[in-house]
Amino acid sequence: MTVRVEKLTRTYRGGTAAVTALSGVDATFGSGTFTAVMGPSGSGKSTLLQCAAGLDRPDDGRVWIGDTEISRMAEAERTALRRDRIGFVFQAFNLIGALTVEENIVLPLRLAGAVPDRAWLAHVVERIGLTERLRHRPAHLSGGQQQRVAIARALATRPDVIFCDEPTGALDSNTAAEVLALLRAVVDEHGQTVVMVTHDPVAASYADRVMVLADGRIVSDTPQPGAARIAERLAVLDRRGAVR
Ligand SMILES: Nc1ncnc2c1ncn2[C@@H]1O[C@H](COP(=O)(O)OP(=O)(O)OP(=O)(O)O)[C@@H](O)[C@H]1O
Numbered sequence: 001m002t003v004r005v006e007k008l009t010r011t012y013r014g015g016t017a018a019v020t021a022l023s024g025v026d027a028t029f030g031s032g033t034f035t036a037v038m039g040p041s042g043s044g045k046s047t048l049l050q051c052a053a054g055l056d057r058p059d060d061g062r063v064w065i066g067d068t069e070i071s072r073m074a075e076a077e078r079t080a081l082r083r084d085r086i087g088f089v090f091q092a093f094n095l096i097g098a099l100t101v102e103e104n105i106v107l108p109l110r111l112a113g114a115v116p117d118r119a120w121l122a123h124v125v126e127r128i129g130l131t132e133r134l135r136h137r138p139a140h141l142s143g144g145q146q147q148r149v150a151i152a153r154a155l156a157t158r159p160d161v162i163f164c165d166e167p168t169g170a171l172d173s174n175t176a177a178e179v180l181a182l183l184r185a186v187v188d189e190h191g192q193t194v195v196m197v198t199h200d201p202v203a204a205s206y207a208d209r210v211m212v213l214a215d216g217r218i219v220s221d222t223p224q225p226g227a228a229r230i231a232e233r234l235a236v237l238d239r240r241g242a243v244r
Contacts, residue, residue: 001031001065001066001085001160001161001193002028002029002030002031002064002066002193003028003029003052003063003064003065003161003193003195004027004028004029004063004064005025005026005027005028005048005051005052005061005062005063005064006026006061006062006063007024007025007026007060007061007062008022008024008025008026008048008051008052008058008060008061008062008063009022009023009024009025009058009059009060009061010022010044010047010051010056010058010059010216011059020216021044021047021216022044022047022048022051022058022061022216023044023215023216023217024061024217025044025048025061025213025216025217025218026218027048027211027218027221029052029161029193029195030193031160031191031193032187032191032192032193033187033193033194033208033209034183034184034187034194034196034206034207034208034209035194035195035196035207035208035209035210035211036196036197036198036203036204036206036207036209036210036211036224037049037195037196037197037198037211037212037213038197038198038199038201038204038210038211038212038213038230038234039212039213039214039219039234039237040214040234040237040238040241043213043214043215043216044213044215044216044217045165045197045213046165046197047216048197048213049163049165049195049197051063052163052195053082053086053088053161053163054070054073054078054081054082054086055082057071058071065081065085065086065160065161066160068081083108083111083112083157084112084157084159085157085159085160085161086159086160086161086162086163087153087154087155087157087159087161087162087163087192088154088162088163088164088165089147089150089151089154089162089163089164089165089167090150090164090165090166090167091165091166091167091169091170092170093138093143093146093147093149093150093170094150095138095146095149095150095153096138097137097138097139098137099137099138100134100135100136100137101130101133101134101135101136101137101138101141101149102125102134102135104138104149104153105121105124105125105149105152105153105156106121106156107153108153108156108157109156109157112157114157116156117158120158121156124152124155124156125152127182127185128148128149128151128152128182129148130145130148130149130152133145142175143170143171143172143175144171144172144174144175144176144178144179147167147168147170147171147175147179148178148179148182150167151167151179151182151183151186155186155192159192160192160193161192161193161194161195162183162186162192162193162194162195163195163196164183164194164195164196164197165196165197166197166198166199167179167180167183167196167198167203168180168198168200168203169198169199169200173202176200176202176203180203180206181206183196183206184206187208194207201227201228201230201231201234202227204224204227204230205224205226205227205230207224208223208224209221209222209223209224210222210223210224210225210230212233212234212237214237214240214241219237220233
């Protein structure tokens with residue numbers, strides 16, 4: 001499913017000054033593609049993700065998931081669409097400690113009152129390599145395993161799009177690699193659309209494309225050129241930021 005944002009603007013008011021987090025951002029995330037969203041701290045990455053996912057409302061601009069314009073939907077309708085068609089993976093895995101791995105994975109389905117597709121769930125659990133751990137509690141798993149559970153939970157409803165905010169931010173490089181390979185496989189094997197905010201050039205090198213934000217605008221949007229080149233580009237941007 002393609003996600004499209006048009007002229008997205010988001011200003012946070014409150015405190016002494018208004019902060020413009022997004023300033024007229026246009027972007028399309030094609031069906032079955034994996035995009036890394038990068039840029040300095042405060043450049044608007046998380047805000048872009050939240051607006052594109054319908055978790056936050058832009059002040060101006062429009063958002064489509066497939067043919068559905070979510071920016072015009074009422075809150076209840078947006079909540080239902082998020083539940084059915086969008087998956088989320090966050091840096092802090094956000095698993096529920098009192099539930100087992102299996103219960104965490106099927107929770108979105110239970111909340112939606114949906115009948116689980118057992119064959120699909122079995123496939124997802126096998127794909128993330130946690131078949132033996134289904135009855136364990138999250139606290140007994142490593143960070144990488146917990147994030148794999150979070151990805152399985154995001155996949156449980158078979159969403160069209162998965163938004164990830166720093167999914168490997170809390171992981172060491174080996175477990176991060178496993179999680180990134182899994183996201184890559186989700187795109188390649190199932191044609192899901194993945195949009196991932198990351199600070200890490202190595203993480204971004206798993207994507208098809210790298211979009212860089214600075215001051216709420218897209219400053220570069222290219223096929224991913226490899227971790228070393230991504231790191232160089234970010235360093236240039238940081239130096240420019242430093243002289244402003
Ligand atoms: N709820 C909020 N209230 C006020 N200002 C906010 C809020 N959320 C974000 N901002 C501001 O909007 C700007 C963009 O924030 P955003 O979190 O989207 O950036 P980011 O690129 O994801 O940053 P980071 O890499 O540090 O997570 C920042 O200046 C931030 O301080």
